[in-house]
Amino acid sequence: MVNKTIKRAPIVRPSLFLTFLLLSGWLYSQRLSNYYSSFPQENGTLYFLKTDHKFAGPNNKTTLKFDITYLSTGDSATLNFSYFDNKLQKIEQLTWHVADTLFTAKTSMLFTEPRKNNWEHRYTCQLSFQALVTIFAAPQAKLALQVKQEQIVLEPSRKNWQKQSDILSQLLSMIAINR
């Protein structure tokens, strides 16, 4: 006797669904337009750059993320950063370590507030546009925050630095061309 049971294929295969989800996510992360916004004004174009650089301290207990605001007619850019730590800190300055070069900027506090089990220390500082170009063209970099007599060193993973700095370098080149 012939078995007439017909196995139906599901309307949407789970693998197809998952592939579309992953592909959409990947395509979204590749688009440069997702990492900046620009606003033309009388005194130049205001750019806002925000990548997914993830800096972490020893044992990932402290983290830092940042964004950059730049007015195309100026020489310096504003770097706003959030430093997450379970201790309250007063950050005096920020230093980028890029190969043998150091870029230091005095920091000003925007606010310090609790976030889950940590404190968010939100600070701002100024860096020259050229310094940013040099920093994000480097193959690796680390950040040091000066807290009283102590230095807190934070580093991104090599993969994260390379991917995100490549995006930021392209955006900085775009800004330089549009100036």
Next chain:
Amino acid sequence: MKKLKFLVLAAGAALMLSSCAMVLTSPLTGGLYSDVKAPVLATANAGSSKVGTAEAQSILGLVATGDASIETAAKSAGITKIHHVDKQATSILGIIATYKIYVYGE
């Protein structure tokens, strides 16, 4: 009869999915994928030199977290005079959705 059953199931699925992780304040809706930027407000304040952002996320329309308020975005950049505010809503398959606010000002 089978066709009717299929149509009822498809309509039911569409109805259920429409309440998934969509950002309801988006001016346009994309069922599979959406990435829309739109205005929120503009004020009479002149010029802007600072930009602040804040965002909230939703997963499957079941869990939503974050703070996408203008207050948080303005505070993140030290903005005291708001020039204008934009919003960006993204959604992938109604599974992951983000809502982001951009505040421009001084």
